Amino acid sequence: MVTKTEIELKVNGESHKLDVFPMARLLDVLREELRLTGTKEGCGEGECGACTVILDGQIVNSCLVPVAQANGAKITTIEGVANGDELHSVQQAFIDHGGAQCGICTPGMILAAVDLLERNPSPTEADIRNGLAGNLCRCTGYMKIFESVVRACQNSHK
């Protein structure tokens, strides 16, 4: 048996010191230790993107990151996307344009879109498709999701 070690995570602006097994998945630490259950588990093998979070400015599949590799990192989960009560333009667009059905892929889709718009505020349609390519929707509501991101880009340029 391995012993737990102390690590520090800065999640949605708040610092946490945690005793964890180094190979625990970041996904499980977020959900079970920090009770941030907005991050979902889909496939658990890096195919579906449901567990997407932003780690030090890059999206990752949190099911594939052992928590020891996130020590000291800044993490944004779906709970940290809105600014207080004010939704992010991507979240608002998903609501306005029916970008969510069952909701399991939605947090990952929104984080992938938020990350895309931060890197590229004026993405082409191909950029958007590429940016969302690692996120699967089993309701197959892809067009509504895609259109929500297109609208979010338009709204953020108003």
Add this chain to the structure above:
Amino acid sequence: MRAYVPQYQLVTPASLNDALTLIGNEPGVWKPFAGGTDLMVLLEAGKLPHHNYLNIWPLRELRGIEITDDHVTLGALTTYTEVQANDILRREFPMLCQAASETGGLAIQNRGTLGGNIVNASPAADSPPALLAYNAEIELVSSNGSRWLAYDSFHTGYKQMNIRADELLLRLRLPRQTAELKHYYRKVGTRKAQAISKVCLAAVARVADGRIAETRIAVGSVAPVVLRCKQTENALRGNELNDDTMTLARATLTSEIAPIDDVRSTADYRLRVAANLLVDFLKTARS
């Protein structure tokens, strides 16, 4: 079923020297763990047999892309995202950038590394065919020193490699001799994106006076290792790019590779598609 994580150790060395000392003192006990995009999948499936890992992800010595007049040198931890963002790689080594862009989605490309793709040693890996066609060399380090070797001498059998238990893959380098080359990279999977390859072919050629003056061809998913197809290269060198050469290419490649039936495809399909890709490459080189 998922593995029991308290049984897995992941230690973070303070420096490359510390890492090399640890694996030098206890060879075989510690295996390197980089971006985790392969190993964590095995962990989740309860199929990760080894239990002690060395977290090399924070080691600065394994990062960065260096450009000199003769080479582009890439740290083993260079991610697929970093490959695609590099202007010189995009200009001079487009097949490597294409391979990086066709490996998983962005979240995978942010974590997956070239070094990991090499030492994970999957015959279906996407970047090794391009690395072989570009004549890559790799540097292995241990606490006793370092050695460079040609990448085409690294994989010796299925998941078998020319690396000792006290060595780490430090970096790889590509000779900047691609100016006159035609480049051809094509991965064939179940879908255009987010798929593991059934066949993947990377090839370069220099054509002079309608003849193949120089060519290097590498194919993935058709042998126990990603294969540099030297018999086919030798058969083609000096030949005119005509229909007879296409027929010769098809026959030689078919005898050189040894694909199998597996969960992703059949031997027959792979043989036929690999030969079709080679002919497509030669037609592209002719135009």
